[in-house]
Amino acid sequence: MSWRGTFKIAWRSWAAGAVGLAVTGCGNGVSPENPPAIQDRVSLTAFSGAGACTELEQYLEDNAVRMMRTQIEAERDNVPSWGWWGGGLFGRGGIDDFAAPSAGAGAEKTAAPKDYTTTNTQVAGVDEADFVKNDGTRIFVLSGDKLYASLSWPATNLSLQGKVQIEGYPREMFLADDSQVVVFSSIWQALPLSAADGVQCKGLDCGYYYANSVKVTVVDAKDLGALKVAAEYYLPGSYTNSRRVGDSVRVVMSDGLNFPPAVQWWPQGNLGSSCWGWGSECKPEDKKTRDAAFDNLIKTNEALIRGTSLAQWLPAGRLVKDGKTTMLPPDCSAFSKVNAPVRMGQLSVATLNLKNPGTISRTNVLAETGEVYASAKNLYVATRHWWWWPAPGQKDVTYIHKFDISQPDTAKYVASGTAPGSILDQFSMDENDQGYFRMATTLTRRVIDTAHPDNWFGQIETSNQVTVLAESKGVLEVVGQSEELGKGERLQSSRFVGDKGYLVTFRNTDPLFTFDLKDPRHPVKVGELKVPGFSSYIHPVGDGTLLTIGTYVPEDMPNWQGRRIQLSLFDVSNMAAPKLTHTTTLGDASSYSEAQWEHKAFNYFAAKKLLAVPFSDWSWGGGNGDYWSAFVSDLRVFSVDPVTGFQALGRVGMSDLYKVHNYWGWSYYWQPAVRRSVMADDFVYAISDAGIRVAHIGALGSPLATVQFDRYDNSY
Numbered sequence: 001m002s003w004r005g006t007f008k009i010a011w012r013s014w015a016a017g018a019v020g021l022a023v024t025g026c027g028n029g030v031s032p033e034n035p036p037a038i039q040d041r042v043s044l045t046a047f048s049g050a051g052a053c054t055e056l057e058q059y060l061e062d063n064a065v066r067m068m069r070t071q072i073e074a075e076r077d078n079v080p081s082w083g084w085w086g087g088g089l090f091g092r093g094g095i096d097d098f099a100a101p102s103a104g105a106g107a108e109k110t111a112a113p114k115d116y117t118t119t120n121t122q123v124a125g126v127d128e129a130d131f132v133k134n135d136g137t138r139i140f141v142l143s144g145d146k147l148y149a150s151l152s153w154p155a156t157n158l159s160l161q162g163k164v165q166i167e168g169y170p171r172e173m174f175l176a177d178d179s180q181v182v183v184f185s186s187i188w189q190a191l192p193l194s195a196a197d198g199v200q201c202k203g204l205d206c207g208y209y210y211a212n213s214v215k216v217t218v219v220d221a222k223d224l225g226a227l228k229v230a231a232e233y234y235l236p237g238s239y240t241n242s243r244r245v246g247d248s249v250r251v252v253m254s255d256g257l258n259f260p261p262a263v264q265w266w267p268q269g270n271l272g273s274s275c276w277g278w279g280s281e282c283k284p285e286d287k288k289t290r291d292a293a294f295d296n297l298i299k300t301n302e303a304l305i306r307g308t309s310l311a312q313w314l315p316a317g318r319l320v321k322d323g324k325t326t327m328l329p330p331d332c333s334a335f336s337k338v339n340a341p342v343r344m345g346q347l348s349v350a351t352l353n354l355k356n357p358g359t360i361s362r363t364n365v366l367a368e369t370g371e372v373y374a375s376a377k378n379l380y381v382a383t384r385h386w387w388w389w390p391a392p393g394q395k396d397v398t399y400i401h402k403f404d405i406s407q408p409d410t411a412k413y414v415a416s417g418t419a420p421g422s423i424l425d426q427f428s429m430d431e432n433d434q435g436y437f438r439m440a441t442t443l444t445r446r447v448i449d450t451a452h453p454d455n456w457f458g459q460i461e462t463s464n465q466v467t468v469l470a471e472s473k474g475v476l477e478v479v480g481q482s483e484e485l486g487k488g489e490r491l492q493s494s495r496f497v498g499d500k501g502y503l504v505t506f507r508n509t510d511p512l513f514t515f516d517l518k519d520p521r522h523p524v525k526v527g528e529l530k531v532p533g534f535s536s537y538i539h540p541v542g543d544g545t546l547l548t549i550g551t552y553v554p555e556d557m558p559n560w561q562g563r564r565i566q567l568s569l570f571d572v573s574n575m576a577a578p579k580l581t582h583t584t585t586l587g588d589a590s591s592y593s594e595a596q597w598e599h600k601a602f603n604y605f606a607a608k609k610l611l612a613v614p615f616s617d618w619s620w621g622g623g624n625g626d627y628w629s630a631f632v633s634d635l636r637v638f639s640v641d642p643v644t645g646f647q648a649l650g651r652v653g654m655s656d657l658y659k660v661h662n663y664w665g666w667s668y669y670w671q672p673a674v675r676r677s678v679m680a681d682d683f684v685y686a687i688s689d690a691g692i693r694v695a696h697i698g699a700l701g702s703p704l705a706t707v708q709f710d711r712y713d714n715s716y
Helices: 003-017 052-077 287-306 655-661
Strands: 044-046 132-133 138-141 146-151 159-165 169-176 180-185 213-220 228-236 236-247 246-254 317-321 325-327 335-338 346-351 361-366 372-374 377-384 397-404 411-422 429-431 437-447 459-472 477-480 488-495 500-506 510-516 526-530 534-542 547-551 564-570 579-588 603-605 608-619 632-642 645-653 677-682 682-687 691-696 705-707
Touching: 044 411, 052 169, 052 335, 132 169, 132 236, 132 429, 138 169, 138 682, 146 500, 159 705, 169 377, 180 236, 213 246, 228 346, 236 317, 236 372, 335 477, 335 526, 346 377, 346 488, 361 411, 372 429, 377 429, 397 437, 411 437, 411 459, 437 500, 459 488, 459 500, 488 547, 500 534, 500 682, 526 579, 534 564, 564 608, 579 645, 603 677, 608 645, 608 677, 608 682, 632 655, 632 682
Parallel strands: 335 361, 411 477, 488 534
Antiparallel strands: 044 335, 132 138, 138 146, 146 159, 169 180, 180 213, 213 228, 228 317, 236 246, 246 346, 317 325, 346 361, 372 377, 377 397, 397 411, 429 437, 437 459, 459 477, 488 500, 500 510, 510 526, 534 547, 547 564, 564 579, 603 608, 608 632, 632 645, 677 682, 682 691, 691 705
16 A cells, blocks of 8 residues: 555544544643553453453443543643644654456466565565565456456466455455465444444445445455455454464454544533624633533533443454354453553454454454564564653653464463553564564653743653563563664664664664674664665665665755665674665655555565665656656666675566556556566566556566556546
8 A cells, every 4th residue: 555545544544533532722831730651561451250241341431431531621621632642743653447358267377486576574474464465376466446366477478367346445465375365455334333324435435534344355266267255254443454374364453442423522502702703802701601511511421421332332243154144243351451551442453264264353452553563473562652741751652562373263462561662663673583572662752941941842852772572471571771872863764683683763864773682681782884864674685784775865965855765785794884885876856666665565586686666756847748647657676786786677667557547547545656566587577556567677678468457436
């Protein structure tokens, strides 16, 4: 998914779960009296026993009342209510008519190429979902509302074999070893608390703007020409992330606290003032009348909340298989509450065992979700401390929940812990072979602004650190921490490789820090290298070389006009003295590549020492008076050698597939720009929502074959 799609879905999801929880005005600078304290020994407590469901319902209602009262009282008293934002103000958020050839008869699987690339993942053996999957001879792509299956080998025989429509807004998928494709889509469905009559949606909008559930569609793809839906799971909540180890698929989901639709966040009518609108003399609101209106609203809302049943708070899922529907009610004993002050929500780890397709289990934590990391044995979810209050002394903290995923049918909660600062992305986390959990974080503190005493917000100070945690009796204890480094800067990328670690921070230059992690109790910064710009993704190439993509920012011109996409090679064989050995830049200041922020778009083919990255730009003054005819998007291919550096081998262009669609053919969920690639032996495949194109590495500008997908039409 593109950044546009990710942002819009995140925004819609947040808005749906935070109705009325917006930031209020900050005119009087009043601060809350009791900011929630950081919990140093965070833990989960399961709801268990005969009264588990009663206790769970009571807990949900008590917290819903607390959230409602806090927000409305803040509105009443004009207090900044930033505590409800659930995420920091800084950093990325753990902040998108060609007719396709007719489907042929089921093509038999042919011999695979000797070497080929698959999805770029963080941990070997742990697959990550994406909208493109392949196994060397077949390429599956989610485009618009369809799953397309193409025969891709031999390369000259590239051809579309079949397609099937997926309900809702397809997001990502897995391709399992036995030709099962597991697709995750966002959908809207009528739930107990849904205002069904008030939702107007069509096509992908039902899963894009109005999604309230995740649909897991299992497709039998043994016969490419006859794709068959084998099972459909409907699970209330929002898709966050997923991992697959063998036949076990783990889906991390989130959901807000589903307030009754009748709950109001502002009193109705006149709050004691003598007029409305502009252009007349107005008497200020009467405080007594205003307070009474807010108090009555709180009382009415609490009655609505207390009258809501558990089935309405936690709607059941369902399984549709072989024409039969089986309800999947929540298991109260599978829910746990956290003792840390995190914003209320529902974090779920759902497990689907493809060898046992009739069931799906869910392990639930009553807290918001965040970034996900998984090894072959354990899955970790990082959640931020309930966001700061506008008072000096507050700081960022991350809570980590660990789940055992060694059993194929379930995820078992193991332990929780606390680490200072906030992570950037999944690469900020790593588990080594001994079970130690390493984190790279940016430490953000709010301090008093001594130069401006009236500044109630204070000032923000940042630095960065590596923290190591170890499990001990149900707690992830901090056992080691590095020195703080990069003061005034923020983390831009990180990577842990065995007993070594690499961090990149940025302000105007790019300090690359190297770490020795052999002793988990004493992580040590070994070396530092400063170069212009910064790396946003780090890819290990061999034992002593790092291949990175990022942004070049000249020191003498730190504004945007001097920026470029930059590929770099670093020699880290001597950790104490890392060296920048080779760089090359792409495009100009307006150019961008999805690989800069999405590692799945970064495709390094180790067998051939080749790198492919999608590239987009807009040609200023180009085109024929039409915006999109001046738009450039292709796949750039480079040879990469630690000794000789980068050599541009050419590009695979697909302009003829997307320019004809013009402005009106583009949308957040149908973007025909090149976004992914596959490499197999001496062939390169460029992939977009518009189709797939293949070329020989020696003649990238002369395509051998092209598959065209349907343009998604949302006009109905």
